[in-house]
Amino acid sequence: MKRTFAQSLALYATVIFTLLMILFPVYWLVVTALSTTNELYRLPPTFWPTDPQWDIFARVWAAKPILMWLWNSMLAAVGSVALSMLVSVSAGYALSRYSMRGGATMGLFVLTAKMLPATLLVIPLFSIFSSFGLIGSLWTLVLAHSTMIIPFATWMLKGYFDTIPKELEQAAMVDGCSPIGAMVRVVLPIATPGLAATALYAFVLSWADYAYARTFLVNSPDNWTANLGITTMQGEYVTYWNDISAASVFIALPIIAIYLFLERYLVGGLTAGAEK
Amino acid sequence: MANISIRNVSKSYGALNVLRPFSLEIENGEFVVLVGPSGCGKSTMLKILAGLEPATEGQIFIGDREVTDLAPGDRDIAMVFQNYALYPHLTVRQNIGFGLKMRGTDKTEIDRRVDDAARILEVTPYLDRKPKDLSGGQRQRVALGRAIVRQPQAFLMDEPLSNLDAKLRVHMRAEIGALHKRIGVTTVYVTHDQVEAMTMADRVVIMQGGLIQQIAAPDELFNNPANLFVAGFIGSPGMNFLNAELRDGQLTAFGQQISLPRATTHQGPVVVGLRPEHLTLGEGPVTFSVRPTLVESLGSEKYVYFEAEGARIADGEDSKSKGLIARVSHSGALPRNEEIRLGFDPAQLYLFNFKTGERL
Ligand SMILES: Nc1ncnc2c1ncn2[C@@H]1O[C@H](COP(=O)(O)OP(=O)(O)O)[C@@H](O)[C@H]1O
Ligand SMILES: [Mg+2]
Numbered sequence: 001m002k003r004t005f006a007q008s009l010a011l012y013a014t015v016i017f018t019l020l021m022i023l024f025p026v027y028w029l030v031v032t033a034l035s036t037t038n039e040l041y042r043l044p045p046t047f048w049p050t051d052p053q054w055d056i057f058a059r060v061w062a063a064k065p066i067l068m069w070l071w072n073s074m075l076a077a078v079g080s081v082a083l084s085m086l087v088s089v090s091a092g093y094a095l096s097r098y099s100m101r102g103g104a105t106m107g108l109f110v111l112t113a114k115m116l117p118a119t120l121l122v123i124p125l126f127s128i129f130s131s132f133g134l135i136g137s138l139w140t141l142v143l144a145h146s147t148m149i150i151p152f153a154t155w156m157l158k159g160y161f162d163t164i165p166k167e168l169e170q171a172a173m174v175d176g177c178s179p180i181g182a183m184v185r186v187v188l189p190i191a192t193p194g195l196a197a198t199a200l201y202a203f204v205l206s207w208a209d210y211a212y213a214r215t216f217l218v219n220s221p222d223n224w225t226a227n228l229g230i231t232t233m234q235g236e237y238v239t240y241w242n243d244i245s246a247a248s249v250f251i252a253l254p255i256i257a258i259y260l261f262l263e264r265y266l267v268g269g270l271t272a273g274a275e276k
Numbered sequence: 277m278a279n280i281s282i283r284n285v286s287k288s289y290g291a292l293n294v295l296r297p298f299s300l301e302i303e304n305g306e307f308v309v310l311v312g313p314s315g316c317g318k319s320t321m322l323k324i325l326a327g328l329e330p331a332t333e334g335q336i337f338i339g340d341r342e343v344t345d346l347a348p349g350d351r352d353i354a355m356v357f358q359n360y361a362l363y364p365h366l367t368v369r370q371n372i373g374f375g376l377k378m379r380g381t382d383k384t385e386i387d388r389r390v391d392d393a394a395r396i397l398e399v400t401p402y403l404d405r406k407p408k409d410l411s412g413g414q415r416q417r418v419a420l421g422r423a424i425v426r427q428p429q430a431f432l433m434d435e436p437l438s439n440l441d442a443k444l445r446v447h448m449r450a451e452i453g454a455l456h457k458r459i460g461v462t463t464v465y466v467t468h469d470q471v472e473a474m475t476m477a478d479r480v481v482i483m484q485g486g487l488i489q490q491i492a493a494p495d496e497l498f499n500n501p502a503n504l505f506v507a508g509f510i511g512s513p514g515m516n517f518l519n520a521e522l523r524d525g526q527l528t529a530f531g532q533q534i535s536l537p538r539a540t541t542h543q544g545p546v547v548v549g550l551r552p553e554h555l556t557l558g559e560g561p562v563t564f565s566v567r568p569t570l571v572e573s574l575g576s577e578k579y580v581y582f583e584a585e586g587a588r589i590a591d592g593e594d595s596k597s598k599g600l601i602a603r604v605s606h607s608g609a610l611p612r613n614e615e616i617r618l619g620f621d622p623a624q625l626y627l628f629n630f631k632t633g634e635r636l
Contacts, residue, residue, distance in 0.1 A: 165359060165361060167357045167358075167359055167361035168361050168363065170326075170328050170348070170355070170357070170361065171355065171357060171361040171363070171422075172363075172374070173327075173328065173347070173348040173349055174326055174327075174328070174348045174349065174353065174354065174355045174375075175349065175374050175375035175378050175422075175426075176349035176375055176378030176379050177349060177378055178347070178349075181378075186363055186365075189365045190363075190364055190365055
């Protein structure tokens with residue numbers, strides 16, 4: 001169907017408006033980083049600094065252990081992704097393929113865990129972790145983030161596995177695979193887009209966490225994640241918003257990189273051709 | 277290649293009995309078709325044979341080996357699925373060779389056998405494509421290729437043609453038949469289409485509600501149906517049925533007394549079956565007059581629809597009234613609602629027990 005001019009106009013207007021909504025905060029972050037402190041407090045605000053402070057990035061990088069923070073965030077996120085994917089893939093696959101007594105109820109129960117706010121879980125988790133002597137260790141984040149990620153990830157993956165015809169595993173088993181072999185050789189490769197989307201979701205959730213990191217790691221500066229590190233840049237009397245913004249840009253970059261890397265796996269339609 | 281022996285296999289899902297004790301001996305190289313309406317348990321039986329579902333009770337032998345508790349991969353069978361179930365992430369070559377690879381066959385041997393199978397099924401030009409870049413018919417061939425490449429003891433096929441359009445279906449039907457003649461592997465083929473069953477099978481197993489209704493060669497099934505269900509299921513258009521009264525060898529039907537040539541001692545209500553093609557236009561040993569409610573022309577043949585006292589469908593106790601059909605050779609015009617004479621030979625009537633539906 002060919003679009004009329006008015007339809008095209010409406011379409012592009014919507015796209016541009018949405019993009020502006022999404023990109024404006026990012027743009028504002030960059031503008032804030034590049035402005036001098038004086039310019040930041042000027043009214044009306046300027047939409048591009050008169051004297052962009054490009055050296056701010058180098059200054060902040062030198063002044064703060066940004067690389068260490070990023071590294072800690074990365075460790076926590078990769079650990080959370082690995083642990084939660086291991087659990088969610090197995091659980092989602094089992095919920096999708098095997099009917100078990102109370103399976104549906106259990107599935108719903110798992111999902112309600114997702115509805116509990118982090119602040120509710122943080123106290124019991126703290127006492128559990130301290131009895132295991134984990135407070136201050138990045139393992140607290142791996143475990144705590146996994147409790148947030150696993151319920152929803154399990155449901156995402158169950159939904160994805162449901163779309164894969166079970167005849168594919170049956171064919172693989174007739175061809176000589178064990179049930180696990182059929183899952184590894186046939187189902188998981190086909191589920192790549194679903195796995196990638198879930199892993200991205202898990203990574204972002206872990207990367208964006210502040211509450212858990214603040215509670216479990218505040219007294220261990222060597223294990224601070226990026227989000228926790230940045231908030232310590234807020235001074236008691238003066239806050240250098242340009243420094244904080246520059247640091248935030250550094251933190252946003254890995255997410256963008258991960259997204260670009262996973263994008264090619266996110267495209268759906270990989271099952272096309274399996275059936276008639 | 278091997279014979280298959282299914283001994284008293286039953287299957288239930290909780291309280292639902294999907295298969296009643298099911299026994300069947302399939303000979304080496306035989307082409308057996310399981311046919312029956314949707315939901316009668318055909319796929320379940322095939323999955324039990326393949327090892328994809330456990331039987332609730334009973335035993336299965338392939339060759340001399342009991343396979344009841346073996347995993348699908350250890351049964352040395354190949355299966356073709358209704359939706360083909362090709363591995364979408366693998367090329368045609370990898371799809372066909374997958375089973376060999378899983379069994380640790382060496383690379384050059386896999387290539388050789390895949391090439392052979394591809395040649396037989398004429399898919400050589402597509403070996404490097406992914407399934408999504410194939411047409412329905414080509415996918416069907418790849419699915420068959422995946423089955424024949426392993427040279428298994430038996431092929432199991434679950435409605436492999438039902439996703440093809442009518443013309444391709446007829447073509448592939450003949451091709452599967454030719455393939456079976458060529459490689460002679462014992463085959464169990466499932467379909468709901470009685471035409472497929474009749475044209476392809478050495479023997480047909482007719483099922484309904486998890487029960488075997490009859491096991492027979494196609495012609496035998498057509499000529500000697502064991503019960504009402506089989507009689508109604510086989511043949512197109514289907515057999516006509518009438519409720520009638522049998523007394524002292526005299527049948528009351530079509531408004532007259534008909535003397536039956538075969539002696540029968542049965543008394544009381546019966547169901548009478550008469551195939552549409554056994555009715556002829558004009559006088560016969562028994563003749564009656566009707567006004568056609570509809571005449572369908574197929575050129576040299578006509579389907580004449582008419583009503584008659586006691587007409588009923590095969591199953592359904594309510595003897596819901598239904599029109600009867602005569603399939604007559606006649607190329608002239610047959611106006612609707614104008615009286616015509618139809619004749620038949622009482623030797624060609626089928627009689628069924630009114631209550632049980634068993635053939636008398
Ligand atoms: N996993 C299952 N759980 C419960 N009932 C099932 C299951 N699989 C099949 N059935 C039931 O078993 C009956 C036979 O199914 P099936 O063998 O697929 O029939 P067919 O292939 O002859 O159409 C149907 O009534 C179906 O609903
Ligand atoms: Mg079926």
